[in-house]
Every structure is written in structure tokens, then in C-alpha cells.
Amino acid sequence: MLRSTFTPFFSTLPAKPRLPKPLPRTIFRASTQCPPSVRQNASLSMPAPIFPPPTSAYVHLPFCRKRCHYCDFTIIALGSASNQPEDDPRMVNYVQLLCREINATKAGEKTYPPLETVFFGGGTPSLVPPKLVSSILDTLRLKFGMSSDAEISMEMDPGTFDAKKMKEMMELGVNRVSLGVQAFQEELLKSCGRAHGLKEVYEAIEIVGSCGVENWSMDLISSLPHQSPEMWEETLRLTVEARPPHVSVYDLQVEQGTKFGTLYTPGEFPLPSETRAAEFYRMASRMLSDAGYEHYEISSYGKSGYHCKHNLTYWKNKPFYGFGLGSASHVGGVRFSRPKKMKEYNGYVENLENGLVDWGESNHIDAKDMATDVVMLSLRTSRGLDLKSFGATYGSSLVLSLCEVYKPYVESGHVVFLDEQRRAMAVNEEDIEKSLAYIRLSDPDGFLLSNDLISLAFAVVAP
Amino acid sequence: MVFLSRASKTLKSPKKLSLLQNHSTLNPLSSIFRRNPFFNKFNYDHFGLSQSFCSHSRQNSKENAIDLSQFPTERIRNFSIIAHVDHGKSTLADRLLELTGTIKRGHGQPQYLDKLQVERERGITVKAQTATMFHKHHFHGADNNGANEEPSFLLNLIDTPGHVDFSYEVSRSLAACQGALLVVDAAQGVQAQTVANFYLAFESNLAIIPVINKIDQPTADPDRVKAQLKSMFDLDASDALLTSAKTGQGLEHVLPAVIERIPPPPGNSDSPLRMLLLDSYYDEYKGVICHVAVVDGKLRKGDKISSAATGQAYDILDVGIMHPELTSTGVLHTGQVGYVVSGMRSTKEARIGDTLHHSKSIVLPLSGFKPAKHMVFSGLYPADGSDFEALNHAIERLTCNDASVSVARESSTALGLGFRCGFLGLLHMDVFHQRLEQEHGAHVISTIPTVPYIYEYSDGSKVEVQNPATLVSNSKKQVTACWEPTVLATIIIPSEYVGAVITLCSERRGQQLEYSFMDSQRAFMKYRLPLREIVVDFYNELKSITSGYATFDYEDSEYQQSDMVKLDILLNGQPVDAMATIVHNLKAQRIGRELVEKLKKYIDRQMFEITIQAVIGTKVVARETISAMRKNVLAKCYGGDVSRKKKLLEKQKEGKKRMKRVGSIDIPQEAFHELLKSS
Structure with a gap:
């Protein structure tokens, strides 16, 4: 066709974007009360799920003495001065900005439900003076209210606190400690660039115990460079001996842009081979289970009653606030990450105060997106995917296709089908579709291959 | 034919369209044509004009612009150019078209007759093309009625594919010729394809004019080439023309030689029409366009013709010559070569080598027609x-x-x-x-290319197997015998590589038929080789062991009985149909091992262990295992990690989507591509 005949044809077309418009936040908020509207252009014909206002808050405190060799988080290295001046202006200014952000946050509800969990992550939150932590907690209490039995967690590193500081933190309401021990070998601590040694590890454990912190987690890293199976076994044994009610075990991820990223290639010496790294994972699963911990999430172990409530909000795909540099929030179905650079974060807070920030602008709520989030997050847990609620929200045909996809992996032992009473089912059982209530990944085989298994589900949910 | 699609594309542009609308302004030219059909006096844009002809020749009145009746057979020469690849065939053709004013120097693209992109890129001719040229020449053999004016000759250059794959097309094209220019590179000398093409021309009884080309090269050695022509083909060295199509040196002798040494077409103008179908292509606007050579009689627009092969009848909607593009003439006389448009719907109806004749008359079909043979x-x-x-x-x-x-x-x-x-x-x-x-x-x-095998079963039935996966052998129907196609291969190499080439050919189950030296430096060998053995990588291998000096050509030969077995590839016990091949029993183990190793390299570790087996019947000839993936887990996933981890898993999902799934095993596409590369 001639170009000239095309032009008028195009010009008569209304200028309509091809992609569905993002839901304006006002409409979305309305949908939390009204019957949800059916979204077009999603293969899943289902309503956007309803998100109540959050009852969890993540607070990012980015300060560290120095950057660890494996770390790619948003942090601010303060330098090696081990005695932190009580009023380092960088911390004071940051906390002020943070409190302004909390105050400027609009959740859209007239009254906010009180917070059930608060998590101070970092960085090294234990570097922050209690006085500043206090102002943050006060701001949160004033803004949202706080449940009397709220779980308030703080990541703490050995060598950054003494008994006095620990007690002060407890008085402010901190009632759960996530202790960054990582390893029980001096040489490993040194080679991964930790700012503390083994002595500080034992001191920290002693302080946590003597101060009566009942709910605490020992955080470990497996598959460190030069880590031998004997070292890992020793680490696990000493962990069990320290009797924390919770243990987090992270398999080292070599990230681009970190010191490890430039030095090492996964699976190659001095990092353990893939086979050995898998063996480390199995060893942790076996030893910690034997010691009475439940492996309730891919990297989390807890004694009964001590599972981390805050982290469970993530895995249950529940909403949460995020405050501070680079932190992520999940409010009203929208995931949003704050700027990672201080200057931009500053500007963000100013815009927020002036009502210029609209989280909904760059994101729109897509049923497929939601469904993949639910699948990805819930399959990380031992509870697994709750098919009843998943089916109710996203359609029973999707549940059937998921079952079909996973059947071979039930037989191979990577996936477990459970009924309402959480009894394992065989795939050839009659009426399996009727009585099947949960799908979970097996421990440790399924957890170890969770990426593959979850991406199989992705292919079903969002082909 | 790409020209045609090009033309149809240009039709879309307003500029060309206006040219078409204004064709009446071109019409005065047609009166000039009528008076004087020799284009070499004109300098106008052939391309614009011929494009307008392309789809509109029925509407304009150009017909009879060229009066073909002026050219009785004694003033017609039909010839082709044959050469080894890169010896200068296409450049020589370009020069002849320019010399006769058929195309203007610098106006057409180089390799004028090679219209497909692949032809240009590879320097090969795939489709036959024809071009009609007019040339004045004082020839003592011709009638001398106009003593002052040199008589004009109608020369048809029939460009043929050079490669043996198309040897049937070549032989049909050559059947329309009475002579051929045998072009040989002055430095490289006679090569395998020169030999093959020479014999095709020789068997068609063509007058052969040796042209030693590229004499401008510093390494040119025409005397050595002359000696080769003498020893290989018994061609008289004094007959050879020395040319450089690049510089133009010696080109002035080429057309006189064509006119003087090649006999006119032998047809009888009083006999009923018989024409040979040379090739065909499809035009979006006109339908099927056939290149034809009129052997006997005369064809006019509006005639009713029939195909001897199919019996199908057609009306001649348009007829003309390629000068160099479609140029309507309304008629073709005995010995002339041109095109016809006949309302055929698909080129499948236009069978190369078919005889077309007037529907009302009964004629003896021209000999040599064969349906296409798929190898x-x-x-x-x-x-x-x-x-x-x-x-x-x-x-x-x-x-x-x-x-x-x-x-x-x-x-x-x-x-x-x-x-x-x-x-x-x-x-x-x-x-x-x-x-x-x-x-x-x-x-x-x-999938891995395969040749057609013939299998005989215990119940006496015979089948041609074109897809290895379909070959079954069970207790009820046992294979009792197998035949495979073979080729006769010509290999020309510098003498120092003889040993390596003999080794290669015997590895490939070749049987030496001839071994001689063309001169002190070059050896000439003839082998019978199973077609299967040269299907995949023979030529590459040959090139690499001879540092690129070997030239190789082959022609189809008869079937031979062989012990050919089906080699299955099993993944976790399941046969992958697309990977099955048929191999010689003695080589099965080696090939099986190769395939299995390749697959091991290209299939990623998966959630369970994968066994790869190469199997003949129930016998495992090679086996590898890919151990199960140990670990693929994202250690932690908190609030801020969700979007990032999700992206990673999405990527993994997309990767899986591109793979082919057999049972529960994902096979990357590269695995299939890699298998193709092994024999």
C-alpha cells in the first residue's frame, strides 16, 4: 500500500496505548471495599486480590563499619572506628529523614491497624545508638500504633553492642535479635571481611543470653570460600550448643559487583563445588531437624513458637511498610523500592511530604503477577501453597494444571502433595484433585531445586 | 524472480507508480523499436521500462516491438556458460550483456543473472535464467543479402546452475543450447566442477569454446591450463580464448566465436510446435512465468498449448523474450528462447524438461524429461x-x-x-x-539429513525410507536387505594431499575408480561414495585436510546393497524420534558415541539423572549419564528481594520455554543443531 494512503488511516486512530492502564490508586483503594472489578487482558479471569492495610514495618538502618566481601546491600560504611560516637551526624540526620518518611506516609485509611511486627534490618542496626532507635519506634507508635505483643526484631552483629546497649534496646521494645554470626571459624570470618572475630561471636552470644533475650536467631552462611565440610559441621554443632530458638542458614550467593564476585566463580575452588554446597544444605537440614528445629522455610529453622512473624508476612504475600534508604514496601498490592542513593532518597522523602509520590504510577496490579508472587513465596515455606485459597482467588483450573505439572516431581520426591490434615498423598490416589489441599517442596531435595520447581509453576500461571 | 518481487515492491512506491501511469509517454519509443529492434543504439533506462512491462505488458502496446521474424534459425545462437564456482562465469555474462547493450555498464547490479540473495552471497547460480542479446557480426557463413550492412544475430544466453544438485536442470538447459563457453580460471586451472560440467556439455553434443579467464592475474598460467584442457578433455589448445572479464581484455573475440563456432539451433519451423520448459518462477501479479526454448514451430500469444507430462492445457496469455527483463514480443519462432505466461497456478505444474505443444497437434515429446529426484x-x-x-x-x-x-x-x-x-x-x-x-x-x-534408503522386509515388501524414525523392524516384519544411494565423485587436488584424501575416502566407505595426474602438480581421482557419507561434513573435511585446495563434485549413481541399521537415541529410555539416524553397521558404535557425547555437552543438568543411550534395536552401543542437578536455590527472599528473585525465575521459565521437551527432559535447540554437524 502507498504510504500516503496509510497516513490518514493512522491519523484517524484514537491515540490509545496498547497496554492496559495501571489502576489509579484511588480506584484500587476503593476495590478493597467494593466487589473487585474483573481485569481484562489477564489470562486468569479473576479479581485483583484484596490487600488490607499493613501491620508490619521494615526499617532499614544502612550503617556498617565496613562492607563484607559478599555484600551487595544498600549500606553506608562508617569506617573502622569501633567506638561509635553517640551522635555521629550521619546517623542522626538519617534517622531524622527516616522519621519524616514515616510521618509523611499515607496508607489511605482513616485509622491504621496497630503494627504487629517491626524489623530493623541493615546494614548493622545494632550500630545505631538506642536514643535514635527510640525516636524511630516512637514515631511508628504515634503514626500507626503498636500491638502490645508486637514482634520487634533487630539485626545485631557481634562486636557492635555490649550488655548495656542490649538492655537499652530491650527497654525500647526490641524483643527479637537476629545475630549475624555467619561462621565459627576465625579464618572464615576474616576471609569474608567481617568486622568481628570469633571472640566477639562468643561474647555476643553470652550477652544475648545474660540479658535474657528469649527470642533470637543465629544467622549463618554456608558455602563460604575455603569452607570444609568439617568446618560447616562444627559451625552447626556450636550453633545447636548455643541453643538459639531460631537459626537462619543462607547459602552464599556470589553477587556481581561484590569483592567475591570479582574473585570467585560459583562452583569453582575455593568455593565449594555444587555437589558439596548441596551437601552443606542437607547437613544443616539434617542436624538442625535432629536438634528439634522445624525447617519452616528454605533458609529458616525455628523451634515451635519461634518462627519469625515478620518474615512470614513476606512469604504469605501480606502487605508491609518499608521505611528507609533502598527499602521495599508492599502496600495496596503495589511493590515499591525506595531510592538506594541518599540524595535521591532525600528527594523522595521531600516529594512524599509534598504529596508528589504515587507508588501506583509505575506499577499496575496484574492478577498473573499476584498469582506468581503467591506461588513463589508460599512454595518457599514448609506450609506450601494453600490450594483452597489459591483456587478461590485465581481459579480451580489453575490448581488442576499445577497438580499436573508437579505430579512427576511428587514421584521423584521433589514435591509433596498434602491433604487437609497435612498427610502426604500418592499421585495415583483416587480423587486426588478433591482431597489435595497443599503442595509443598520436599526437604531437602525439593528446597534445593526450588528455582527449577517454582519456575515450572510460573510457566503454568503466567505462560 | 527476486527481480520480480523487487518490481512488485517498487510498484508500491509512488515514484514507480507514476512511471506506470505515464507509460503512454513511453509509447513513442515503441515505434522506434518497430523500425529498429537493436537496442544497443539506445541509452535509456531499461529497468524502469522493463519493470513497467512486468505487470502491465498486457495493457500496453509494446507487443511486436521487436520483430523476431527477422531472425531465422541461422541467425540464432543458443549457448550457455559453464564453469567451476568463482572462475568468472557471472562476470563474463555481465560483460556480454553490456557489450551488446542489453544492460548498461554500471547500471545493473553485478552478477546480473544471479537474482537471489543466496546466489549473490554464495557466488552460485540456483535458478536458470535466460537473456536475449542482439549482436551485429559479419559472418561469411550467413546469407549475404545486405552486403553493406552487417547482419544482426539473436543470441540467447542460457544461464544454468553450476552445481551437481541441479544437474538435471543443467542438462535440460544444455539441451536447449548448441554450444557452451567452458570458462576456466587461468591460475586455478581445471577444477572438479569444470570436469563435471564439461561432461554434461559433451554428452549433450555441444560445441565447446574453451575460455581461459582472469588472465590479468599475476599467477595466471594459460599455457598450463591449455595443457590441462588438452589432457583432460582433448580440447585443442589453439581454440581457447584468452580473456579477462574484469579488464575486458580479449572479450571482443567471445561473441564472434559464439556466432562462428556454435551451430544454429536445428529445429524445423514448419513442424508443429514443440518447446522445452527450462525453468519457472512465480510472480504475484502474472502467476507462473516459464522460461522456454522453442525447438520446432512457432508460438503466438493466444495459442492453446498442452503439457506432454501432465496433459494439462493452457492459454498463452503473454509471450516474449528476456531482454534482459520480460519484453513482450507476441511470438517466438523456431530456435528462439523466451518466456511464456500461461495461467499456470503453481510452479508445480511447470515441470522442468517438459515438452509444451499446441493442444490441437500430437507431437513426440522431447527426450530427457524426468521428474525431480529427491536425494x-x-x-x-x-x-x-x-x-x-x-x-x-x-x-x-x-x-x-x-x-x-x-x-x-x-x-x-x-x-x-x-x-x-x-x-x-x-x-x-x-x-x-x-x-x-x-x-x-x-x-x-x-533434523539430521538423511538419504532415501530402500529396505526389504521378510515378507518381500520393499519401502523407501525417507525418515529414519519411520523404519521399523520387529519380529513380524524383519529387515532382510537394504540398499543405499551412491554417487560418483570427482576430486581434484594438489598432489601432496593424495594420501590424506585417500584415507578420508576409505573412511567414508569409498571405492576408488580412477586415479591419475592432470599434470605434475594436480591429481584427479574418481570415487564411488555412499551418498550418506558425504551428506553432512565430507566437503568441509576434504577442504580442511587439503588446506582448501581440493575441489569436489559428484553425480548421482546407482543404489548399492549395504548393511545399514537404525541408530536410536534414547533419553531415560525414551527414543527421541527427531534424533534417529540410519548408519552403517560398522560405524554405528563410533557415531553413537559421538552423538551421545555431543548431547551430554549440550543438555544441561536437570532435576533427575539423565541417561543418554545410542541403541541399535535392543543393543546399546554408547551410553552417558548427566547427573542430577544438585542445587538451584535462592538462599533468602525477604521483602526487598521479591521482585528481583521473581525476575530471575521468570528468566528461567523463559529459558525452559525455548527448549524442546521429551518426557520430562528439556533439550535446548542447540543440541539439535549440533547433532546435524556430525556424520
């Missing part, structure tokens, strides 16, 4: 399973212009729906793949 088969599947319709469409469009490809739908458990295509040979297959990708943007996975 190489391969499955073609869309790289992305959902693209089946797109591939189907692309293949349909392409076979419109290449009726020599056979296409049948087939399905594979590994690759889904696809096609089993039969080709004339390897080059033909390659060219088809390349055209699918270049001209139609199709992405395909092709």
Missing part, C-alpha cells in the same frame, strides 16, 4: 513450536518458486508439527534453509 531428506520444524503456521506459510511461498522441493507434513514427539522435505542435494537443502531464513524470516530446527 536428501530432512525434517523442518519451527524453532518455536507455536510458529508452525508461519513456517507452513513460508514453505508454501518458497516452494511456489522452487517446485523441486518435496514437502510432506510430519510430526515428532520432540519437535511437534513440522515438515519432511526432500531436496535434490545438499546445496539445494542449504539454499532452501537459507532462503527460508533470509526471504521469509523463518527460524527452523532441521
Whole structure:
């Protein structure tokens, strides 16, 4: 066709974007009360799920003495001065900005439900003076209210606190400690660039115990460079001996842009081979289970009653606030990450105060997106995917296709089908579709291959 | 034919359209044509004009612009140029077209007659083309009625594919010629394809004019080439023309030699019409356009003709010559070569070598017609399973212009729906793949090429097997014998490589038929080789062991009985149909091991252990295992990690989507591509 005949044809077309418009936040908020509207252009014909206002808050405190060799988080290295001046202006200014952000946050509800969990992550939150932590907690209490039995967690590193500081933190309401021990070998601590040694590890454990912190987690890293199976076994044994009610075990991820990223290639010496790294994972699963911990999430172990409530909000795909540099929030179905650079974060807070920030602008709520989030997050847990609620929200045909996809992996032992009473089912059982209530990944085989298994589900949910 | 699609594209542009609308302004030219048919006096844009002819010749009044009746057979010469690849055939053709004013120097693209992109890129000719030229020459043999004026001759250059895959097309094209220019590179000398083409021309009783080309090169050694021509072909050295198509040196002797040494076409103008169908192509506007050579009688627009091969009758809607593009003349006389448009709907109706005749008369068909013989088969599947319709469409469009490809739908458990295509040979297959990708943007996975075997079963039945996966042998129906196609290969190499080439040929189950020296430096060998052995990598291997100096050509030969077995590839015990091959029993183990090792390299570790086996019947000849993936886990996933981790898993999902699934095993497409490369 001639170009000239095309032009008028195009010009008569209304200028309509091809992609569905993002839901304006006002409409979305309305949908939390009204019957949800059916979204077009999603293969899943289902309503956007309803998100109540959050009852969890993540607070990012980015300060560290120095950057660890494996770390790619948003942090601010303060330098090696081990005695932190009580009023380092960088911390004071940051906390002020943070409190302004909390105050400027609009959740859209007239009254906010009180917070059930608060998590101070970092960085090294234990570097922050209690006085500043206090102002943050006060701001949160004033803004949202706080449940009397709220779980308030703080990541703490050995060598950054003494008994006095620990007690002060407890008085402010901190009632759960996530202790960054990582390893029980001096040489490993040194080679991964930790700012503390083994002595500080034992001191920290002693302080946590003597101060009566009942709910605490020992955080470990497996598959460190030069880590031998004997070292890992020793680490696990000493962990069990320290009797924390919770243990987090992270398999080292070599990230681009970190010191490890430039030095090492996964699976190659001095990092353990893939086979050995898998063996480390199995060893942790076996030893910690034997010691009475439940492996309730891919990297989390807890004694009964001590599972981390805050982290469970993530895995249950529940909403949460995020405050501070680079932190992520999940409010009203929208995931949003704050700027990672201080200057931009500053500007963000100013815009927020002036009502210029609209989280909904760059994101729109897509049923497929939601469904993949639910699948990805819930399959990380031992509870697994709750098919009843998943089916109710996203359609029973999707549940059937998921079952079909996973059947071979039930037989191979990577996936477990459970009924309402959480009894394992065989795939050839009659009426399996009727009585099947949960799908979970097996421990440790399924957890170890969770990426593959979850991406199989992705292919079903969002082909 | 690309010209035609080009022309139809240009029709869309307003500029060309205006040219068409204004064709009446060109009409005065036609009166000039009528008076004087010799274009070499004009300097006008042939291309614009001929494009307008292309789809509108029926509407304009150009017919009879050139009076072909002025050219009785004694003033017609039909010839072709034959040469080894890169010896300068296309450049020489360009120069002759320029010399006669048929195209203007610098106006046409180089390699004028090679219209396909693949032809230009590879420097080969795939489709036959014809071009009519007019040339004045004072020839004592011709009648001397106009003593002052040099008589004009009508010269038809019939360009043929040079490659053996197309040897049938070549032989049909040569059947329309009475002579050939045998072009030999002055430095490289006689090469394998020169030999093959010489014999084709020789067997067609053509007058052969040796042309030693590229004499401007510093390494040119015409005397050595003359000696080779004498020893190989018994051609008289004094007959050879020395030319450089590049510099123009010696070119002035070429056309006089064509006129003086090549006899006029022998046809009888009083006999009923018989014409030879040389090739055909499809034009979006006109339908099928056939290149034809009128052997006897006369053809006029409006005549009713029939095909001797199919019995189908057609009306001649348009007839003319290629000068160099479609130029309506309304008539073709005995001995003339041109095109006809006859309302054929598909090129499948236009069988190369067919005889076309007036429907009302009964004639003896011209000899030599054969239906296309497919020697190489391969499955073609869309790289992305959902693209089946797109591939189907692309293949349909392409076979419109290449009726020599056979296409049948087939399905594979590994690759889904696809096609089993039969080709004339390897080059033909390659060219088809390349055209699918270049001209139609199709992405395909092709299966290991196979040759047609003949199997005999215990119940006495015989089948031709074109797809190894379909070969079954069970207790009820046991294979009792097998025959495989062979070729006669010509290999020319510098003498120091003789040992290596003999080793290669015997590895490939070759049987030496001839071994001689062309001169002190070059050896000439003839082998009978199973076609299967040269299908995949023989030529590359030959080139690499001879530092690129070997030239190689082959012609189809008879079937020979062989012990050929089906080699299955099993993944976790499941046969992958698209990976099955038929191999010689003695080589089965080696090939099985190669295939299995390749697969091991290209299939990633998966959630369970994978066994790869190469199996003949129930006998495992090679085996490898890919151990299960140990770990693929994202250690932690908190609030801020969700979007990032999700992206990673999405990527993994997309990666899986591109793979082909057999049972629960994901096979990357590269694995299929790699298997193709092993014999």
C-alpha cells in the first residue's frame, strides 16, 4: 500500500496505548471495599486480590563499619572506628529523614491497624545508638500504633553492642535479635571481611543470653570460600550448643559487583563445588531437624513458637511498610523500592511530604503477577501453597494444571502433595484433585531445586 | 524472480507508480523499436521500462516491438556458460550483456543473472535464467543479402546452475543450447566442477569454446591450463580464448566465436510446435512465468498449448523474450528462447524438461524429461513450536518458486508439527534453509539429513525410507536387505594431499575408480561414495585436510546393497524420534558415541539423572549419564528481594520455554543443531 494512503488511516486512530492502564490508586483503594472489578487482558479471569492495610514495618538502618566481601546491600560504611560516637551526624540526620518518611506516609485509611511486627534490618542496626532507635519506634507508635505483643526484631552483629546497649534496646521494645554470626571459624570470618572475630561471636552470644533475650536467631552462611565440610559441621554443632530458638542458614550467593564476585566463580575452588554446597544444605537440614528445629522455610529453622512473624508476612504475600534508604514496601498490592542513593532518597522523602509520590504510577496490579508472587513465596515455606485459597482467588483450573505439572516431581520426591490434615498423598490416589489441599517442596531435595520447581509453576500461571 | 518481487515492491512506491501511469509517454519509443529492434543504439533506462512491462505488458502496446521474424534459425545462437564456482562465469555474462547493450555498464547490479540473495552471497547460480542479446557480426557463413550492412544475430544466453544438485536442470538447459563457453580460471586451472560440467556439455553434443579467464592475474598460467584442457578433455589448445572479464581484455573475440563456432539451433519451423520448459518462477501479479526454448514451430500469444507430462492445457496469455527483463514480443519462432505466461497456478505444474505443444497437434515429446529426484531428506520444524503456521506459510511461498522441493507434513514427539522435505542435494537443502531464513524470516530446527534408503522386509515388501524414525523392524516384519544411494565423485587436488584424501575416502566407505595426474602438480581421482557419507561434513573435511585446495563434485549413481541399521537415541529410555539416524553397521558404535557425547555437552543438568543411550534395536552401543542437578536455590527472599528473585525465575521459565521437551527432559535447540554437524 502507498504510504500516503496509510497516513490518514493512522491519523484517524484514537491515540490509545496498547497496554492496559495501571489502576489509579484511588480506584484500587476503593476495590478493597467494593466487589473487585474483573481485569481484562489477564489470562486468569479473576479479581485483583484484596490487600488490607499493613501491620508490619521494615526499617532499614544502612550503617556498617565496613562492607563484607559478599555484600551487595544498600549500606553506608562508617569506617573502622569501633567506638561509635553517640551522635555521629550521619546517623542522626538519617534517622531524622527516616522519621519524616514515616510521618509523611499515607496508607489511605482513616485509622491504621496497630503494627504487629517491626524489623530493623541493615546494614548493622545494632550500630545505631538506642536514643535514635527510640525516636524511630516512637514515631511508628504515634503514626500507626503498636500491638502490645508486637514482634520487634533487630539485626545485631557481634562486636557492635555490649550488655548495656542490649538492655537499652530491650527497654525500647526490641524483643527479637537476629545475630549475624555467619561462621565459627576465625579464618572464615576474616576471609569474608567481617568486622568481628570469633571472640566477639562468643561474647555476643553470652550477652544475648545474660540479658535474657528469649527470642533470637543465629544467622549463618554456608558455602563460604575455603569452607570444609568439617568446618560447616562444627559451625552447626556450636550453633545447636548455643541453643538459639531460631537459626537462619543462607547459602552464599556470589553477587556481581561484590569483592567475591570479582574473585570467585560459583562452583569453582575455593568455593565449594555444587555437589558439596548441596551437601552443606542437607547437613544443616539434617542436624538442625535432629536438634528439634522445624525447617519452616528454605533458609529458616525455628523451634515451635519461634518462627519469625515478620518474615512470614513476606512469604504469605501480606502487605508491609518499608521505611528507609533502598527499602521495599508492599502496600495496596503495589511493590515499591525506595531510592538506594541518599540524595535521591532525600528527594523522595521531600516529594512524599509534598504529596508528589504515587507508588501506583509505575506499577499496575496484574492478577498473573499476584498469582506468581503467591506461588513463589508460599512454595518457599514448609506450609506450601494453600490450594483452597489459591483456587478461590485465581481459579480451580489453575490448581488442576499445577497438580499436573508437579505430579512427576511428587514421584521423584521433589514435591509433596498434602491433604487437609497435612498427610502426604500418592499421585495415583483416587480423587486426588478433591482431597489435595497443599503442595509443598520436599526437604531437602525439593528446597534445593526450588528455582527449577517454582519456575515450572510460573510457566503454568503466567505462560 | 527476486527481480520480480523487487518490481512488485517498487510498484508500491509512488515514484514507480507514476512511471506506470505515464507509460503512454513511453509509447513513442515503441515505434522506434518497430523500425529498429537493436537496442544497443539506445541509452535509456531499461529497468524502469522493463519493470513497467512486468505487470502491465498486457495493457500496453509494446507487443511486436521487436520483430523476431527477422531472425531465422541461422541467425540464432543458443549457448550457455559453464564453469567451476568463482572462475568468472557471472562476470563474463555481465560483460556480454553490456557489450551488446542489453544492460548498461554500471547500471545493473553485478552478477546480473544471479537474482537471489543466496546466489549473490554464495557466488552460485540456483535458478536458470535466460537473456536475449542482439549482436551485429559479419559472418561469411550467413546469407549475404545486405552486403553493406552487417547482419544482426539473436543470441540467447542460457544461464544454468553450476552445481551437481541441479544437474538435471543443467542438462535440460544444455539441451536447449548448441554450444557452451567452458570458462576456466587461468591460475586455478581445471577444477572438479569444470570436469563435471564439461561432461554434461559433451554428452549433450555441444560445441565447446574453451575460455581461459582472469588472465590479468599475476599467477595466471594459460599455457598450463591449455595443457590441462588438452589432457583432460582433448580440447585443442589453439581454440581457447584468452580473456579477462574484469579488464575486458580479449572479450571482443567471445561473441564472434559464439556466432562462428556454435551451430544454429536445428529445429524445423514448419513442424508443429514443440518447446522445452527450462525453468519457472512465480510472480504475484502474472502467476507462473516459464522460461522456454522453442525447438520446432512457432508460438503466438493466444495459442492453446498442452503439457506432454501432465496433459494439462493452457492459454498463452503473454509471450516474449528476456531482454534482459520480460519484453513482450507476441511470438517466438523456431530456435528462439523466451518466456511464456500461461495461467499456470503453481510452479508445480511447470515441470522442468517438459515438452509444451499446441493442444490441437500430437507431437513426440522431447527426450530427457524426468521428474525431480529427491536425494536428501530432512525434517523442518519451527524453532518455536507455536510458529508452525508461519513456517507452513513460508514453505508454501518458497516452494511456489522452487517446485523441486518435496514437502510432506510430519510430526515428532520432540519437535511437534513440522515438515519432511526432500531436496535434490545438499546445496539445494542449504539454499532452501537459507532462503527460508533470509526471504521469509523463518527460524527452523532441521533434523539430521538423511538419504532415501530402500529396505526389504521378510515378507518381500520393499519401502523407501525417507525418515529414519519411520523404519521399523520387529519380529513380524524383519529387515532382510537394504540398499543405499551412491554417487560418483570427482576430486581434484594438489598432489601432496593424495594420501590424506585417500584415507578420508576409505573412511567414508569409498571405492576408488580412477586415479591419475592432470599434470605434475594436480591429481584427479574418481570415487564411488555412499551418498550418506558425504551428506553432512565430507566437503568441509576434504577442504580442511587439503588446506582448501581440493575441489569436489559428484553425480548421482546407482543404489548399492549395504548393511545399514537404525541408530536410536534414547533419553531415560525414551527414543527421541527427531534424533534417529540410519548408519552403517560398522560405524554405528563410533557415531553413537559421538552423538551421545555431543548431547551430554549440550543438555544441561536437570532435576533427575539423565541417561543418554545410542541403541541399535535392543543393543546399546554408547551410553552417558548427566547427573542430577544438585542445587538451584535462592538462599533468602525477604521483602526487598521479591521482585528481583521473581525476575530471575521468570528468566528461567523463559529459558525452559525455548527448549524442546521429551518426557520430562528439556533439550535446548542447540543440541539439535549440533547433532546435524556430525556424520
